[in-house]
Amino acid sequence: MNFWSADRRPGPSVPRDRVESAQPGIDDGDAGGWRSEFQHDHDRLLFSTPVRRLSDKTQVWPMDENDGVRTRLTHSHEVANLARSIGSNIATQRPDLFGADLHKVIQPILSAIGLAHDLGNPxxxxxxxxxxxxxxxxxxxxxxxxxxxxxxxxxxxxxxxxRTEFTKFDGNPQTFRLITRLQTHRDYLGLDLTAATLSAALKYPVSANSAVEDHPVFGKCGYFESERDVVNWMRERVGIAEKERHPLTWIMEACDDIAYSILDVDDVMKKKIISPDDVLVILQHDERSKDHPAVEKITRKFKEIHDLKRSPQVARDIKIGMLRAYLISALIEDVAKTFLASSDAVMAKTHAEAILDENLLCDALKDIARQHAFAHxxxxxxxxxxxxxxxxxxxxxxxxxxxxxxxxxxxxxxxxxxxxxxxxxxxxxxxxxxxxxxxxxxxxxxxxxxxxxxxxxxxxxxxxxxxxxxxxxxxxxxx
CATH class of the missing domain: 1.10.3550.10 (eoxyguanosinetriphosphate triphosphohydrolase domain-like)
Incomplete structure (x- = not known):
């Protein structure tokens, strides 16, 4: 088993050294090997056309005139940033856990899959x-x-x-198809990513034929039949079978949940649909969140802002920033703590419950987003x-x-x-x-x-x- 396999798929044309660039213009200038294979993966994604297209794809507010509101592109960059932060948090507490270099392996893979996770969304x-x-x-x-x-x-x-690949169309397997098939490449390899990055990017590790209805991890098709050969190759390299997840996938999924729960609420406040004070009052009266230390801290900080006697508009922006920062910090700690508590099962590929599934603060925030954003x-x-x-x-x-x-x-x-x-x-x-x-x-x-x-x-x-x-x-x- 090698979670961190840096192998890339063999091309049908000219054999090539793994150190040499498969896509001139993206990886040129690395003759000294100062970037790892996984840093190459991140950069190939970053410079790809599908990533740029995310700037004109809906997060919550379609084609919004407010340029401060998130698109899929800003959302994806934030998920990538959160994933890198949480991976660093976990690796700092348990340096032996992943068995791989934090800066050359863990961080670039997390950044890459965070950036890629929504590429297939229509x-x-x-x-x-x-x-x-x-x-x-x-x-x-x-x-x-x-x-x-x-x-x-x-x-x-x-x-x-x-047939459910079509009647229950989902952006996740389309993402996998996009990065492995649809991007132009000399040897028909898409973005030619490593086995480890592809495995970590596979959010739902099942085909349409093996999906389990309503299961939190196996409930959706994660790859199409058209990419089964790629999945088989990848799994042989990383030692992960059907219905088994790469350890870093759990972190990326949790970061997506953080973004949906906090940053979508952040957009609601930016659009002045509700105020930061409204959000705080909701959290103070919700049984799931009212006693959370982050809510108590935000309450104190809001009082300090009132005492500064800043203009209402400036005070509002400061409060929005405070809400975002303290809530993100709280959920990052929660994710790291839960991941470490479940690390034996995660690394053994037997874990089967999303990291934030039972997080009450996250659930309370998602309800705010559903009521004031998605239902607007x-x-x-x-x-x-x-x-x-x-x-x-x-x-x-x-x-x-x-x-x-x-x-x-x-x-x-x-x-x-x-x-x-x-x-x-x-x-x-x-x-x-x-x-x-x-x-x-x-x-x-x-x-x-x-x-x-x-x-x-x-x-x-x-x-x-x-x-x-x-x-x-x-x-x-x-x-």
Whole structure:
């Protein structure tokens, strides 16, 4: 077992030394080996196009005019920062626990997976995931096994056990696909990340076929059949099997929970929907949080701010910063403490409960976010608009993909003017990935599976603005 395997997948073309760069321009200048393989991983992610796209993907507030409100990009940077901090906290208390160098291995892997964890999310966040899944559900009577709504049965139907990859579409396996398949690479290796980083990035370590309904860790599909070969290779290197998690994945998941519980509330205050004093009062009266030391400390600090007699606007901003700092500090300590208490099970790969699952302060904060952020009319309105846009765009791109003269040839001539236009918009690297998947074994090699995978690749890769602008353009075209 080697949690920290720095192996990278072998490419089909030119053999290469592991020290040499696989992607010139990103890793050049490291001939002296002053960066570890895992620091290379982080930098490859940081400079990648999907990370930049996160700046126009929804965290909570879609396309908000307030530039102080978080996007998926700022959220991901914060998760990466929190993960690095918590990893350092744990390693400082238990230097022997991980059996790997903190600065060259643990910190860069945590930073990398924190940065990558939301890359596969479609436009409009979780509502976008639901919209994609609903599109498939509405067509489940034919899309998986017939050549049309009233058509003939396909030779290579999509097996039932993988259909939930589409009807329950989730951004997590799309993330894994994005970093291992969809980014252009000389040897078709995506971002060519190490086995250890890929393993730690796999939040749900199960396929659609082995997911366990309502399970906290195995309840969602974590990788698609199209990436099963990559997962098998990775697991052989790190010694982690199906339904086993890499130790650092627990930390990344906890940091995502901290961000959702505290930083989404921070945005609510930034937008002046509720005040920091409102948040404090809620926490003081909630049975789950009222006696927490952090709440008591914030109460004292708020009184000190009142005594300073600063202007109300300045005092408000100071209080927001204090709330954020003290609450983050409290949950970082809680995560480190819980992780260390569960470390034997975590390192033995038998742990099965999220680190913050029973954290009362975190639960209280999540309820504030649900009530004042996710349920806000402006959020719900934009989510409804986004869902309608994605539904129509899915149909538009399905026509572009499927309406061709030769069913077995993705490059075959399109049969309608609208399909020709739509096909011209599909990313060439996504098309290349769909064609290359024919070399796989199992359901991911079938034409229909590859068509559906190409459809979800295209739509999930869009930013919020691109999706809305293209939707408006498509609606204006004559039918």
């Amino acid at each position: 436009p409009f966040g979780h509502q976008g995931e639901a919209a994609i899944g609903n599109w498939f559900k509405k067509r489940s009577g034919w899309i998986f096994d017939l050549d049309g709504p009233d058509g003939k049965q396909l030779d290579d139907i999509v097996p039932h056990y993988v 009319p402006s959020v719900l309105k934009m989510e409804a608009l986004g869902a309608e846009a994605l539904d129509e765009l899915m149909s538009f791109f399905w026509d572009a993909i499927s309406k061709r003269k030769k069913p077995d040839d993705f490059d075959s001539k399109r049969t309608t003017a609208m399909a020709k236009y739509g096909w011209s918009l599909v990313s060439p690297n996504y098309i290349e990935a769909a064609k290359l998947s024919q070399q796989n074994t199992g359901p991911s090699s079938g034409v229909r599976y590859r068509e559906l995978r190409l459809l979800t690749d295209m739509v999930s890769g869009m930013t919020d603005s691109f999706a809305l602008n293209l939707w408006n353009e498509v609606r204006s075209l004559p039918k």
